[in-house]
Amino acid sequence: MHPALAADLARLPELLAATHRAAAETLATLDSRPVVPPAEPEGRHEPLPAHPAGTASALAAFQHRWAPRLSASAGPRYLGFVTGGATPAALAGDWLTAVHDQNSNSALDGAGQALERETVGWLRELFHLGPAHNGTFVSGATMSNTTGLAIAREWLGERLGVSPAEDGAAALGPVRVLSGAPHSSIAKALSVLGLGRNSLVAVPTLPGREAVDPAALDRALADTPGPAVVVANAGTVNTVDFDDLHAVAALKDRHDFWLHTDAAFGAFAALSPARAHLAAGLDASDSLCIDLHKWLNVPYDSAVQFTRRRDLQARVFQNAAAYLGPLGDHPDLVHLTPENSHRLRALAAWFTLRAYGREGHREIVERDIACAEALGAALDKDPAFRLLAPVRLNVVCFTLAAQPTEARLTALREAVRPEVFVTPTVHAGTPALRAAFSNWRTTESDVRRAAEALRTAAREIA
Secondary structure, three states: OOHHHHHHHHHHHHHHHHHHHHHHHHHHHHOOOOOOOOOOOOOOOOOOOOOOOOHHHHHHHHHHHHHHHHOOOOOOOOOOOOOOOHHHHHHHHHHHHHHHOOOOOOOOHHHHHHHHHHHHHHHHHHHHOOOOOOEEEEEHHHHHHHHHHHHHHHHHHHHHOOHHHHOOHHHHHOOOOOOOOHHHHHHHHHHHHHOHHHEEEEOOEEOOOOOOOOHHHHHHHHHOOOOOOEEEOOOOOOOEEEEHHHHHHHHHHHOEEEEEOOOOOOOHHOOOOHHHHHHOOHHHEEEEEEHHHHHHOOOOEEEEEEEOOHHHHHHHHHOOOOOOOOOOOOHHHHHHOOOOOOOOOHHHHHHHHHHHHHHHHHHHHHHHHHHHOOOOOOHHHHHOEEEEHHHHHHHEEEOOOOOHHHHHHHHHHHHHOOOOEEEEEEEEEEEEEEEOOOOOOOOOHHHHHHHHHHHHHHHOOO
C-alpha cells in the first residue's frame, strides 16, 4: 500500500472528524451565506497532482477554493428549479450509503435489493398506489421518464406483434406520443429511445390552463391510427397544473393507449389531505415518474419509477451474464433499469421515511405550500409584480407588471441572488420567473426575506 494511503487509513477517524466539522459548519451557515455567490472567472485549473498529499490536504484545498463558490442549494431560500434539501435523516443515510458502498442490483449480494424493495413499498403506500405497481430507484425524473417510456415502447411493440427491444424502434413504424404540457425531459427521452422528438404531439389544454383538455385528447386519440402513448402531467413546471387523471384514464374505454404520468413533484400533493384531490388517479397510470430529490428532501440523485408491467420492463432492460442475478418472475434490479450498477440510493429515502414517517413529510409539504401561497399573496399585492397563474401547490409563477422583458427579469434575478434564487421561464409567451418551494428548512421568515429582496430589486431596476 502506498504510504499516503496507509497514513490516511491509520488516521481515518481523525479525517472523518475533520470532514464532519467542515460539513457541520457549512450547514450551520446556510441561512447567512449568499444563496448564490457571485460568479467568478474560471481562471486556470490546477494540474493533476503528481505526488500524494493526502486527504487533509485535499479537504483544505476544497474548503479554500470550491466551498465558498458553491450555492446554498441545500438552504431555505434556494427556490430555483424544484430543489429539495436533505433532511437530517436523509443526510445520515447518504453518508452511510458511501460508507457501505453497495451496488444493490444483484441477489448475489441481496441485502441492498431487499432494502430498496422495502423502501419502494413505503413509497407506494405514501402515494396511495396499489400493489400492482412495482418500483425501482433511478437517478432522477429524466431517467424515470425515460424508463417509463421505454416500457411504453415495448408495450407498443406487444400490441403490434414486434419487440423493439429485439428488433429496434424502427419495427414500430410511426409512433404518436400525446401530451398537453409535457416536461422537456419527455422529448429528451423520446430522442434517446429512438422514437424521436417529432413523435411528441401537443394536445390543446384547457383555456388559461396547462392541464390537457380531455375532449381534445379524445379527438386526438381518435385521429391516431393504432396504439399510442399518452403522457399525463401531475404538476406542470410553470404553474403546477394537473391533468384530470381519472378523465384521461377513462378514455381507455374507447382508445388503445399506454398511460405514462409525469408526477415528478406533483405526486407529493397526495400527502396533504387538502390537496390530495389534485393527484387523484395516479394509480391508473401504466407507468409513473416521481422525483425524490425534490420534495422527499433526499440528496441528489434519487427518483423512483413505477409500472404495472414489470414483465415488459425486464424485457427491455434484461442483461444476460453468468455473474448477474436471475431474471425469473421477480427479476433482480439489474434487469430493470439502464444501469448495471448503482449506489444504494434507497438508503437515504429509507432513513427519512423511517425517521419522520407520513406525518413528518406531510408537514414539510403543507408548510412549503403555505410558504408558496404567502409569497404569491405578497407579490400579488405589490404593483411592481403580476402573478401569471394561481398558486395551486408549491410554485409561484410571476413577472414584472411593467415591461416584463427578458433583460429586466434577468437584472431582477441577478440582483436578488444573494438573498433568494429563482429561475427564469416563459409562460404563455410572457418572460417570467418562478419560485418553487420544496425545501424542508423553509419557513415564513424566509418568505418575508425573499419578498423584501424582490420588492427592493424591482424598485432599483424600475
